[in-house]
Amino acid sequence: MRAFAALYRDLDAATSTRHKTEALKAYLKPALAEPARWAGAAWVVYLLAGGKRKQMIPTRLLRRLALETTGLPEWLVEESYQNVGDLAETLALLLPPAGAAENVALETWMDERLPALRALDEEARYATLSGYVATMAQEDRLVFFKLTTGALRVGVARGQVVQALAEATGLDAPIIAERLMGYTQAGRSVTAEDFGALVAPQTATPAAGGRPYPFFLAHQLVAPVEDLAAKLGPPQGWIAEWKFDGIRAQLLTRGGQWRLWSRGEELIAEAFPDLASVAKALPDGTALDGEIVVAREGAGVAGIEPFAKLQQRLNRKAITDRFLAELPVAFIAYDLLEENGADLRALPQIERRSRLERIVARARARALRLSPRVEAADWPGLAATRAEARAIGAEGLMLKGREAPYGAGRKRSGPGERDLWWKWKLDPMAVDAVLIYAQRGHGRRASVYSDYTFAVWSGPQDEAGRVLVPFAKAYSGLTDAEMAEVDAIIRRTTVESFGPVRSVTPTLVFELGFEGIALSKRHKSGVATRFPRMLRWRRDKPAAEADTLADLQALLPVSPAV
Amino acid sequence: MNLIAARPEGLYCEAGDFYIDPWRPVDRAVITHGHADHARYGSKTYLCHADSAPILRRRLGDIDVRGVAYGEIVERDGVRVSLHPAGHILGSAQVRVEHKGEVWVASGDYNIEPDGTCAAFEPVRCHGFITESTFGLPIYRWRPQAEVAAEINAWWRANAEAGRASVIYAYSLGKAQRVLALVDPAIGPLVAHGAVEPMNAIYRSRGVALPATISPEGMEKAALRRALVLAPPSAAGSPWLRRFPDYADAFASGWMQVRGQRRRRGIDRGFVLSDHADWQGLLSAISATGASRVLATHGSAATLARYLGERGLDAGIVQAEYGEEEGEAA
Known part of the structure; x- marks a missing residue:
């Protein structure tokens, strides 16, 4: 825990992304050389790459801890919180310093102590918690409370974790990004073996098991229409599609099972049982990239409902049949990343697109749609079409270079402007x-x-x-x-x-x-x-x-x- | 009846017809210390500690100022006024006012941990105490300054070894001198910004030992890279700093206790170093006065007053126009 707390402080103090990556590397390098530290490192990567745990200690117990250990009136604790703006930090500042402090390993907290706390009844939980805190060094407390409240934001982007891991191990960043997919799934426990797999020497194995590919993310296109020809060349070099306002997701079928991954790397199939029929209609070894939207009968862009409808579905805990009938979803596919178990990402967009068209046509699934292409002879023509986006519930257009491979994250997939995906949104x-x-x-x-x-x-x-x-x-x-x-x-x-x-x-x-x-x-x-x-x-x-x-x-x- | 009460011009003692740290021009002003939100221009006469007088002259120009020693009694119309160490900056004083056996003290800003650059805070027994409350929340708990000094030195040393200057933003009067007295001059050259050096000179002329400081003009690049630079917060991002090929910056202030405050400034480091009392410091200072009536001002006045009230003291607040530079002076 001491090492993680120190890293957290370094990251928190760093004002540039370069400093953050350096701080991460400074932590990872010695950890890599010492397998005994891998269990801790596995959690550090999990937490910094955006992994979230359920709140392990209810806020009410933390507030009680603040009141009982300081003897301060409740309003004053509240006033302190209002000034600090963060409960974990408020606690770290308010609690009296510890006597003798012990250093408990991060993995012990994550694997044993915190989960065990959840199993106790209220009083036992409170007693154990205050015992822990009483022997915890002042400098560990902020991170500890951050962990227990489930929110550990320290301004590190996932990409920086990938970069630091790549630099510390000498592996290629896309390999790390791929291995990291699914690593931070909510509620998951990570182990020394997981860390070992993350940093293992490079082999040629394709994306394994149920893991998705790193999503290729679009850049915002902000340029006057008259500059587009100079910037992007003729529109014929691009595939234009609507930018739908739904949930970006990858739909995978592998080994007889199907999975639906959100961009936030959560498995979300449970919320969308209506897409099981789509998965069933696809051959095994398929990976589709697309958007989930609420849509009634129809094809292409017909009947797509605004995001607010999807929101209604997401807000529901239990999804009843009636609900499925009222707010049915569809998967609008716009890319094919895997076919017959083979990774297609290096193929040109246009080739992936034509294979996608074939797969969607063959599947003949009601809830699977092909993202239609939008075509025009020139940029002003495309701009005119874009202006109608709102009428069909879209936010604008997407532009994808015809010849470009599928990249990872926001990095371009090749050397040119055409190796990016562009989102060309309407003005708000x-x-x-x-x-x-x-x-x-x-x-x-x-x-x-x-x-x-x-x-x-x-x-x-x-x-x-x-x-x-x-x-x-x-x-x-x-x-x-x-x-x-x-x-x-x-x-x-x-x-x-x-x-x-x-x-x-x-x-x-x-x-x-x-x-x-x-x-x-x-x-x-x-x-x-x-x-x-x-x-x-x-x-x-x-x-x-x-x-x-x-x-x-x-x-x-x-x-x-x- | 309060011996000292708030008026639009400032804290006023009617029996002696004078104001303490008035924020508008008055005939007679008693000044607790030289920070700009306490010592303002335009009054006819000023009374302050002898160490504060050169600071007031430097900042307010040609004024009618009388400097007195701590404990020296100035009597007028049966009112006895004396100044007592507040431990905040050089010459900082609490103002004790005695009239017909009733004693009131206005604290000005104070710090109860002795810092070596000014006379240490002394509690003064009184009936009524007007206390500052800049850091009047229990989240403010200072660590011993030796620990903060070690932190600053380690940061400076690491920067010097990496070949970049270390810039500390600190209020030019008080905090800058305190940092100078804390750091280890063996690590590298100490550079003072043009706003800081005149204050260093006043400190030295009043017998405070400070390590030698230099101006960056004409310094070798190699020396600049090892320097610790003291500059006012307003120098952040200014052309003055461009002479340093590469630098890390830090802010020294009690506000740095809260991460959000530091991140909002976008600086590399925050050192929690304050010239004000922390929460426990405020409570112990108040208790040491034995005062039954306490008025809080400046900062978290309402919070402190409510807390004291719940603990059985007759506590209230005084609306004051201090603290315009709280982010800097603290």
Whole structure:
């Protein structure tokens, strides 16, 4: 644990990705040479590469620990938490220093002590926990509480773990990325053997077992239409498709079993039993890359529902037959990564595409669709088609180089601009909204009012008694400097405080952008926006001139007759 | 009846007709210490500790200032005023006011751990105590400064060996001198920014031993790479720093106790080094005064007052306009 705590501090202190990779390497190199440390290293990789464990100790016990060991009143512990913005860190700061400290190995915590805690009843669990903490060095506590609360974010991207492992072992990064697929699956336990497999010398074995391939991720295309020919060449060099707004997934059939992997590397087949029929219709040794969407009968882009419908399905714990009938999903396939057990990723996109077309046609599964190609003679023509994306529930277009292989992550698969996937999204929808509530953020923004609730007017300016109707929360899009300025204004214009939330005199207007909008019964405003964020601060606009609910409703898609 | 009360101009003693650290111009100002949020321009006369007088002159120009020794009593209209060490920075003082047997003390900013660059804090018995509360939350618990010193030295040494300068952002008055007194000058040259050096000179002229500091002008590149640089926080990202071929930076402040504060500044390291009392320090200082009436100001005033109130003290808050530079001065 001491070694992991030290690594965590180094990573936390590092301000550049290079420093982070170096810190990781500095930990991995000596660990590699010493198999006795592999069990610990296996967990370090798991936790830093994004592996999540269930919360092992309920928050209520942690709060109790804070109260009983410090003797402080509850409101003061709460006030401290509000200032720190992180429960684990608050505990580490509040608890009295330990007497004699012992160093318990990370794997002992992960494999034995923490799981054992879960099995105890409340009182026994509390007693064991406070015993552990009493003999824990001050510098280990932050990481310990981070582990127990299940959230260990330290700003390390999975790609950096891959890079550090590659540099420390001398293996190629794509090999590591591939071996790491499925490694961080939720709830999984990792062992010294798993770490050994991760760093074993390179062999020519293909993706084994049920593991997916690393997803090839798209880059955002931001360029005026007239520059595209110069940047990307003629559109004939590209395969254009709709950018669907669903869940990216890989569907695999291997060894008589099927698996559905999300981009976050979770196995999600359970949530989508309606896709079992698709898997059954595919030959063994197939890997499809595509998007899960809610879609009724039809082919191509017909009947695809907005993301909000998929959200409804995801929110359900139990999926009833009625639900399956009301919100059926389809898998829109857009790439073929494996056929008859052979890895096709090195083939040109166009070749993979034609094989995919054959496979989808042969499968003849109702819930399997082929992602249609969008074609136009020139870029302005494609841009015109892109403008219609919202009408079919898409976010824009995807552009894939005809001759390019399938890459891994955001890395290009070859030397040129055409070896990338580009997402060419529509500009977000936007309204000018008024900031009415503010809340302090977490982590880096713990002492800053950085999370805002926005409202639009219930009626036009000349309407007597019109009110501000809250409709969205947003916390991204401002620079640190702007946020500091907004923070100061919020403190100056506070009307009331309710716990961590302040209501303010409505003076601040922001252009709020979002990717989608749908009717919602849960929201006071009657609409729900998707991925709202601040596009810019409208310093020029007085609150009275902000947009109205009618402006917002005008953006709703024209819903088909139900 | 409080001997000292808040007025729009600042803390006011009616019996003696003077203000303590007024934030607007007044006739007579008593100043606890030279930080800009406590010593402001425009008053007719200033009274402060003799070590503070050169600081006030340097910062406020040609003013009418009288410097007195700790414990020296200035009497006026039956009110006895004296200054007592606050341990915050050179010349920092608590203001003791006595009138008809009633004693009040306004603490200014204070630090109860002796740091060697200024007179150590002395508790003063009183009936009413006006305390600062910059770090008035139990999450603030300082480690002994020797441990922080070792941390800073280890960081500097590692940077010097890697061939990069070590830049510490520290408030030019007080914190910079404290860091200088803590570090091991054998590791490399000590470089002071133009805002810091005049304050070093005042410290030295008042008999505080500080290691030698130099200006970076004309230094060899090799020496620059081993240097520890003391600069005010405003120097971060400024052209002044471009002379250093490569550097790591750090901020020395009590605020660095919370990770979010450090990450928000985007600096490499945060050293938890404060010139203010931590939570326990505030509580022990308050208890040592024996005061039955306590007014908190500056920072977490409401939190501290509520806590003291629950512990049976007659506690309240004073609205003050201090702390505009809290992020720097702390």
